[in-house]
Amino acid sequence: MTGNLTIRIENSFKAISPESWSRLSGTHRGGTLPYNPFLSHAYLSALEESGSATAKTGWHGHHLLLETEAGKLIGAIPGYLKSHSQGEYVFDHGWADAFERAGGQYYPKLQCTVPFTPATGPRLLTAEGYDADVMQDTLAAGLQEVTRQLGISSAHVTFVREQELAALEDDGYLHRTDQQFHFINNGYADHAAFLDTLSSRKRKDLKKERRAALENGISIDWLKGSDLTEDIWDQFFTFYMDTGGRKWGRPYLTRQFYSLIGERMPGDILLVMAKREGKYIAGAINFIGEDALYGRHWGCIEDHPFLHFEVCYHQAIDFALANGLKRVEAGAQGEHKLARGYLPVTTHSAHYIAHPGLRNAVAQYLERERHEVEEMSGYLSEHSPFRKGERQEQD
Numbered sequence: 001m002t003g004n005l006t007i008r009i010e011n012s013f014k015a016i017s018p019e020s021w022s023r024l025s026g027t028h029r030g031g032t033l034p035y036n037p038f039l040s041h042a043y044l045s046a047l048e049e050s051g052s053a054t055a056k057t058g059w060h061g062h063h064l065l066l067e068t069e070a071g072k073l074i075g076a077i078p079g080y081l082k083s084h085s086q087g088e089y090v091f092d093h094g095w096a097d098a099f100e101r102a103g104g105q106y107y108p109k110l111q112c113t114v115p116f117t118p119a120t121g122p123r124l125l126t127a128e129g130y131d132a133d134v135m136q137d138t139l140a141a142g143l144q145e146v147t148r149q150l151g152i153s154s155a156h157v158t159f160v161r162e163q164e165l166a167a168l169e170d171d172g173y174l175h176r177t178d179q180q181f182h183f184i185n186n187g188y189a190d191h192a193a194f195l196d197t198l199s200s201r202k203r204k205d206l207k208k209e210r211r212a213a214l215e216n217g218i219s220i221d222w223l224k225g226s227d228l229t230e231d232i233w234d235q236f237f238t239f240y241m242d243t244g245g246r247k248w249g250r251p252y253l254t255r256q257f258y259s260l261i262g263e264r265m266p267g268d269i270l271l272v273m274a275k276r277e278g279k280y281i282a283g284a285i286n287f288i289g290e291d292a293l294y295g296r297h298w299g300c301i302e303d304h305p306f307l308h309f310e311v312c313y314h315q316a317i318d319f320a321l322a323n324g325l326k327r328v329e330a331g332a333q334g335e336h337k338l339a340r341g342y343l344p345v346t347t348h349s350a351h352y353i354a355h356p357g358l359r360n361a362v363a364q365y366l367e368r369e370r371h372e373v374e375e376m377s378g379y380l381s382e383h384s385p386f387r388k389g390e391r392q393e394q395d
Contacts, residue, residue: 004069007142011061013045020073025132026122032132035290036121038114042264043287044078050257053115057252058083062110064146066139074127075135077143077157079112081150087252089118089332090158090178090349099153099358110147110155116252118180118332119294120347123160124167136167144171144352153358158349168350174359176349176366177373181335181342183317183328191318194341202385206314206340213310216276220315223271228262236271236283239299253297272315274300274307284312286319293320295330313340335380344380346373 010016018041026033027040037043046052053059059080066075085093088111096106112123126135147155157168169175188194195203214220223232237255261269270293274282282300286293298312316328330337338344351366353359 005074005138006067006069007138007146008065008067009146010063010065013041013048013061013063016041016063016065016073018042018045021076023073023127024076024122024125025128026125029290032128033122034292036119037265037268037287037289037294038117038119039078039121039125040265040268042268043261044114046257046260046264047115047253050254050260052253052257053080058086059111059115060108064112064139064143066135066142074130075139076125077112077123077139078114078125079110079143079155080115081108081152082111083107087116088113088156088158090156090176092156092351095358095362098361099355102357104153104355104358106153108150108152110143110150110152112143112155112157113159117296118159118347119329120159120161122164123157124164133167136164137170140167140171140173144173147352147354153354155352156349157351160348160350162348165348165350168352171352173350173352174363174366175370176351177370178347178349179344179373179377180332180347181330181337182345183313183320183330183342185320185324185326185328188321190321191314194317194321197387198341198385199387202339206385209306210310210314213304213306213314216304218274218276218281218304218307220311221273221275221280222315222319223273224269225266228266228269228271230259230262232271232273232280233258233262235280236273236285236299238301239283240285240297241299242301243297243299270319272311272319274311276302282307282311284315286316288323288325291326293323293325293328295328309336309340313337313342317341338380338383339385341385343384344377346377 021041022028025031026036029035062079062081064077064079065073067073099106124136124139126132143155237258241251268288270286270288272284273280281302284298286295293316295312295316313330320328330342353362
């Protein structure tokens with residue numbers, strides 16, 4: 001209890017109305033923060049209802065809700081009790097192994113994020129019309145208290161906005177950094193205008209790559225809204241299962257998840273689909289935010305040179321430029337994105353570690369890691385494909 005406010009735990013999004021959730025910044029268009037589709041009630045509830053993120057898969061809903069005395073939702077943290085560290089993209093397996101070798105119990109832990117989604121966005125969600133700093137401080141302290149009351153090892157707030165870090169660090173959370181690659185739209189009129197900012201050799205390489213990707217009679221379709229039929233989802237899910245089965249062993253998302261998001265948020269989805277001889281052979285799913293395009297999964301049933309780069313990266317840039325979006329976030333990792341105009345951007349997470357010994361060891365490790373991330377980011381920026389002297393605004 002903080003004044004007349006109460007923090008409580010809700011295990012299911014079914015018990016949270018879409019109307020009350022949409023009071024929170026970042027969860028709807030036209031609000032104080034740009035709309036982030038992954039924080040929408042439609043997306044988060046689809047993960048749960050489809051069986052993708054449930055207690056059975058090791059993602060037991062444990063959402064923190066900050067409410068007024070009258071029960072009005074004015075703040076929240078999407079959270080999950082985790083029995084493993086899969087599907088998070090911020091890796092703490094080493095912490096878990098070390099703690100358990102020393103006789104501790106690392107799992108369950110509390111993970112505050114969007115499952116299977118390495119995209120930065122609000123994590124300390126606050127209602128518009130309230131003092132965001134005060135609400136974020138309250139949520140950060142509340143999350144720490146919940147962790148203590150549960151008697152668990154830790155709470156992890158991953159892919160958090162840099163603007164929310166102060167509230168978390170002030171409450172003793174440890175700061176971790178990592179790196180992604182984003183395309184930044186510096187007001188380019190079209191893809192040709194973007195290419196003009198690259199060095200001559202890189203520009204020629206990308207033009208050649210794009211031509212080669214569409215050889216063998218391949219064409220590209222952008223599918224949105226009413227285009228997202230169940231037949232299209234069947235085809236895309238085949239691509240997803242092929243990639244997921246080879247890369248992860250067990251794909252995270254169920255077929256029903258795609259039906260649910262296609263029904264609930266069709267205007268927020270872009271499928272980039274590659275067709276050959278009248279048949280779709282590859283595709284990538286993207287989510288459309290208020291100021292960004294978020295690339296997520298890709299898959300194919302035929303292998304063609306450079307097709308992955310065309311479908312996932314070049315087409316995403318084309319769409320962002322055509323629709324006035326400020327950036328493209330192409331998912332986790334991937335230094336190969338640099339040559340295609342995606343610049344290194346630092347991502348952030350915050351970690352509350354209850355055990356003093358583990359906390360000290362992790363703090364020392366993170367200090368070294370932050371320096372390494374910073375040095376690597378500087379090195380990669382120096383080797384970007386842009387012409388020398390061409391100024392690029394980064395996130």
